[in-house]
Amino acid sequence: xxxxxxxxxxxxxxxxxxxxxxxxxxxxxxxxxxxxxxxxxxxxxxxxxxxxxxxxxxxxxxxxxxxxxxxxxxxxxxxxxxxxxxxxxxxxxxxxxxxxxxxxxxxxxxxxxxxxxxxxxxxxxxxxxxxxxxxxxxxxxxxxxxxxxxxxxxxxxxxxxxxxxxxxxxxxxxxxxxxxxxxxxxxxxxxxxxxxxxxxxxxxxxxxxxxxxxxxxxxxxxxxxxxxxxxxxxxxxxxxxxxxxxxxxxxxxxxxxxxxxxxxxxxxxxxxxxxxxxxxxxxxxxxxxxxxxxxxxxxxxxxxxxx
Amino acid sequence: xxxxxxxxxxxxxxxxxxxxxxxxxxxxxxxxxxxxxxxxxxxxxxxxxxxxxxxxxxxxxxxxxxxxxxxxxxxxxxxxxxxxxxxxxxxxxxxxxxxxxxxxxxxxxxxxxxxxxxxxxxxxxxxxxxxxxxxxxxxxxxxxxxxxxxxxxxxxxxxxxxxxxxxxxxxxxxxxxxxxxxxxxxxxxxxxxxxxxxxxxxxxxxxxxxxxxxxxxxxxxxxxxxxxxxxxxxxxxxxxxxxxxxxxxxxxxxxxxxxxxxxxxxxxxxxxxxxxxxxxxxxxxxxxxxxxxxxxxxxxxxxxxxx
Numbered sequence: 118x119x120x121x122x123x124x125x126x127x128x129x130x131x132x133x134x135x136x137x138x139x140x141x142x143x144x145x146x147x148x149x150x151x152x153x154x155x156x157x158x159x160x161x162x163x164x165x166x167x168x169x170x171x172x173x174x175x176x177x178x179x180x181x182x183x184x185x186x187x188x189x190x191x192x193x194x195x196x197x198x199x200x201x202x203x204x205x206x207x208x209x210x211x212x213x214x215x216x217x218x219x220x221x222x223x224x225x226x227x228x229x230x231x232x233x234x235x236x237x238x239x240x241x242x243x244x245x246x247x248x249x250x251x252x253x254x255x256x257x258x259x260x261x262x263x264x265x266x267x268x269x270x271x272x273x274x275x276x277x278x279x280x281x282x283x284x285x286x287x288x289x290x291x292x293x294x295x296x297x298x299x300x301x302x303x304x305x306x307x308x309x310x311x312x313x314x315x316x317x318x319x320x321x322x323x324x325x326x327x328x329x330x331x332x333x334x335x336x337x338x339x340x341x342x343x344x345x346x347x348x349x350x351x352x353x354x355x356x357x358x359x360x361x362x363x364x365x366x367x368x369x370x371x372x373x374x375x376x377x378x379x380x381x382x383x384x385x386x387x388x389x390x391x392x393x394x395x396x397x398x399x400x401x402x403x404x405x406x407x408x409x410x411x412x413x414x415x416x417x418x419x420x421x422x423x424x
Numbered sequence: 425x426x427x428x429x430x431x432x433x434x435x436x437x438x439x440x441x442x443x444x445x446x447x448x449x450x451x452x453x454x455x456x457x458x459x460x461x462x463x464x465x466x467x468x469x470x471x472x473x474x475x476x477x478x479x480x481x482x483x484x485x486x487x488x489x490x491x492x493x494x495x496x497x498x499x500x501x502x503x504x505x506x507x508x509x510x511x512x513x514x515x516x517x518x519x520x521x522x523x524x525x526x527x528x529x530x531x532x533x534x535x536x537x538x539x540x541x542x543x544x545x546x547x548x549x550x551x552x553x554x555x556x557x558x559x560x561x562x563x564x565x566x567x568x569x570x571x572x573x574x575x576x577x578x579x580x581x582x583x584x585x586x587x588x589x590x591x592x593x594x595x596x597x598x599x600x601x602x603x604x605x606x607x608x609x610x611x612x613x614x615x616x617x618x619x620x621x622x623x624x625x626x627x628x629x630x631x632x633x634x635x636x637x638x639x640x641x642x643x644x645x646x647x648x649x650x651x652x653x654x655x656x657x658x659x660x661x662x663x664x665x666x667x668x669x670x671x672x673x674x675x676x677x678x679x680x681x682x683x684x685x686x687x688x689x690x691x692x693x694x695x696x697x698x699x700x701x702x703x704x705x706x707x708x709x710x711x712x713x714x715x716x717x718x719x720x721x722x723x724x725x726x727x728x729x730x731x
Contacts, residue, residue, distance in 0.1 A: 138536070141550070149551075158553035190532055190539040194548055196557040200507055222532055224566065225497055226596035229445070232497040241501055243448070244456075246465035250503040259531065261568040261591060263598035284568060289533035291570035295615065298607040305602060305612065312601070 118254055118280040119329065119351055120322045122216055123376060125183030131415050132371070134218060134353070135178055135407075136383025137206060138188040139167045143388040145400040164198035167191075170403075171206045174387050177404035179213040181411050184254075186218040186353075186381055207253055217253045218353065222284065224259030224266045231269035238270070238279040255280040257331055257353070260309050267316055271328060275320060280327035283313045285343065288333025288356030306339070307346065314347045325351040325377065332370065334362030334380065341369025344377065352378040357414070358385025364417035368424070375422045386410045425561055425587040426636065426658055427629045429523055430683060432490030438722050439678070441525060441660070442485055442714075443690025444513060445495040446474045450695040452707040471505035474498075477710075478513045481694050484711035486520040488718050491561075493525040493660075493688055514560055524560040525660065529591065531566030531573045538576035545577070545586040562587040564638060564660070567616050574623055578635060582627060587634035590620045592650065595640025595663030613646070614653065621654045632658040632684065639677065641669030641687065648676025651684065659685040664721070665692025671724035675731070682729045693717045 126132050141149065144166050152165035175185065185206075192203035207217050223233040237256040240247045258270050258281045270281050286296055286306040296306040303311075310330060317326030326349050332340050334356035344352065354370050356362045357380050370378040389395040389410035390403040398406035433439050448456065451473050459472035482492065492513075499510035514524050530540040544563040547554045565577050565588045577588050593603055593613040603613040610618075617637060624633030633656050639647050641663035651659065661677050663669045664687050677685040696702040696717035697710040705713035 140535075153551050158551035158555075160548065160550065160555055160557070163548065163550045188532075188536055190530070190536045190543065193543040194539040194557060196543070196548075197504065197508055197511060199543075201504055204504060222566075223497070223529070225495075225529055226594060226599075228447075229495055229497045232501040236497065236500040236503070236506075241467065241470065241503075243467065243470045244460050244465035248465075248467055250467070250501060259529075259566050259568055261566055261602060262594050262596055263601035263603070265596050265598040287533060287569050289569055289572050291572040292533075294570035294619070295568060295612060296570070298612065298615065300605040300607055300612075305605065305607075308602065308605065 118274070118278050119325050119327050122183060122280070122351070122379070123325065125216060126379060129181060129183050131182050132379045132418060133182045133411065133414055134184040134186045134379050134381045135174065135182055135386050135411065136186045136188060136220070136355070136381045137171050137174065137387065138191045138383040139170050139387065140191060141166070143384070143391055144170045145403050147401065160195045161198040163195045164202040167195065167199065168202040168205055172209055173404040174407050175210055175213050175215065177408040178386070178411050179215055181408070181415065182215070184216040184218055184379065185210045186220050188220040188383070204251055207251060216255070218255040218257070218282070219251065219253035220257050222257050222259050224262055226262055227265045227269060230266045231273070234270040234273035239273040239277050255282060255329070257282045257284065259284050260312070264312070264316070271316055271320065274327050280329060282329040282331045282353040283309070283316070285310050285313060285330040286332045286336055286339050288335045288360050292333065310343055310347050313350055317349055321349055325349055329353055331355065334366055334370070335360055337362070337366040337369055344370055344372065353381065354378050355381045358382040364421035367418060368421050371422060380418060382414055386414070425581070425585050426632045426634050429490060429587070429658070429686070430632065432523060433686060436488060436490050438489050439686045439725060440489045440718065440721055441491040441493045441686050441688045442481065442489055442693050442718065443493045443495060443527070443662070443688045444478050444481065444694065445498045445690040446477050446694065447498060448473070450691070450698055451477045452710050454708065467502045468505040470502045471509040474502065474506065475509040475512055479516055480711040481714050482517055482520050482522065484715040485693070485718050486522055488715070488722065489522070491523040491525055491686065492517045493527050495527040495690065511558055514558060523562070525562040525564070525589070526558065526560035527564050529564050529566050531569055533569055534572045534576060537573045538580070541577040541580035546580040546584050562589060564589045564591065566591050567619065571619070571623070578623055578627065581634050587636060589636040589638045589660040590616070590623070592617050592620060592637040593639045593643055593646050595642045595667050599640065617650055617654050620657055624656055628656050632656055636660055638662065641673055641677070642667055644669070644673040644676055651677055651679065660688065661685050662688045665689040671728035674725060675728050678729060687725060689721055693721070
């Protein structure tokens with residue numbers, strides 16, 4: 118699956134993934150009103166507004182980017198209706214030819230991790246039938262439980278040609294509390310990085326493996342070091358835009374060919390109409406604002422990669 | 425909420441939580457057949473069998489134990505129908521007067537963690553209405569992202585009188601890969617334990633706080649040390665039974681009054697009919713086997729606590 122992602126990045130000339138983290142705080146009023154008129158003030162209404170919002174965003178950006186990354190928490194918060202919207206978002210993105218990175222950050226012990234892996238990337242067997250479940254292409258995974266929490270994901274990836282991104286160094290301010298602690302001469306996140314390289318070994322393609330890493334754009338020096346430390350590990354980079362990182366911070370996450378990383382922006386794109394420089398589009402034209410923000414981000418990253 | 429859990433443990437004389445981790449491999453054939461007859465070989469059928477199984481288990485044990493712990497991965501693997509069964513399991517357990525510990529092991533950065541917290545323990549606002557979502561009483565939380573991943577859970581706990589259990593030392597064989605690494609004179613799991621004590625400080629009751637810890641029964645010496653290191657932290661102890669730990673291993677997880685911990689058993693109880701000593705009940709009477717296994721576990725733990 119990493120080969121397909123790299124191919125789509127090249128084809129579209131955008132190492133960019135649009136984070137679909139919809140939040141009622143910025144879903145335009147007209148979408149919320151329409152949903153509440155139909156379903157009342159219910160979780161169904163919230164989920165309906167979320168799905169309408171996502172479909173409009175996907176329609177506006179699908180020709181520019183290779184992938185979207187729905188953050189499942191933003192759907193889970195609306196319960197069953199929210200998770201139905203999550204599933205329909207994945208289906209809609211696939212219909213538009215996009216790769217879907219499920220930002221689920223799951224991680225548990227052996228058989229339980231296997232269930233998560235099947236849920237998000239694999240299939241289930243009921244009686245004699247095999248049924249796909251949420252059917253994303255990649256999932257993010259939390260490494261705190263160690264190899265036997267991650268291994269079942271790797272097995273499911275191998276069987277279904279899917280991939281994972283393991284949390285190595287997250288973009289949030291307190292990520293260092295545990296991740297930056299020194300263990301001997303290395304930090305915890307470096308230890309995790311070494312394991313990610315190792316876990317990915319059986320799933321390597323031309324250069325990169327189906328086992329990637331999450332490294333926050335907000336820590337550019339660490340990104341550059343980790344790029345060298347994990348030569349076969351593709352990096353998913355959150356933290357661009359709303360969390361403060363810019364294109365110039367990103368050079369080090371990429372390899373000498375400009376491959377090796379994909380940068381996520383969520384609110385910076387999907388809520389662009391609320392941000393400086395894009396207010397002119399107005400709430401009604403939130404999807405046009407999102408498209409403009411993707412084009413600006415693409416320019417910003419290309420400039421950084423060419424410099 | 426921790427006060428209520430302690431009260432229920434005392435009332436029922438059982439520091440035991442039944443893990444509801446249903447798996448088609450041990451859900452009796454007659455339940456699976458009935459569900460497939462109704463819904464075909466679909467995720468709906470799997471979820472229907474899961475719910476029927478859970479309800480029978482709950483009916484058989486609700487007077488003996490204070491709480492159940494559904495492991496959401498086992499429901500997520502059946503997609504939307506599975507998550508509906510998850511929600512109905514929580515409702516059914518509440519109807520039977522049980523406390524529900526949602527084993528979700530969620531954890532993300534700030535606003536995303538807040539969404540998870542609201543999804544599992546809090547409420548959502550749609551228009552001018554406030555709606556509960558999955559509405560469990562406790563949730564398990566992964567600490568890898570640090571304080572700003574955990575803090576939103578704590579805020580939601582405070583507002584809704586709920587609790588969390590943060591992963592400190594998990595029960596699986598490879599938990600030591602990262603958790604046991606030495607950081608200065610302490611291990612990573614000890615660092616996490618110290619943070620858990622600190623995070624819980626504003627939510628302390630008579631002795632224990634609403635911020636608990638997960639420490640695996642499979643590591644009894646560490647459990648005893650952590651009991652002392654975290655004097656205000658209630659411990660959720662997985663790994664009894666199927667994962668190999670016995671009552672005698674558990675003494676150190678409890679305080680001198682026999683409080684301070686609750687022990688989980690999942691397959692050891694819910695799949696008891698497949699285990700040595702309980703086959704006599706037969707597949708049809710799986711719930712009776714589960715009840716017998718709870719009684720045996722209660723005896724085993726009481727004996728250990730009295731010795």
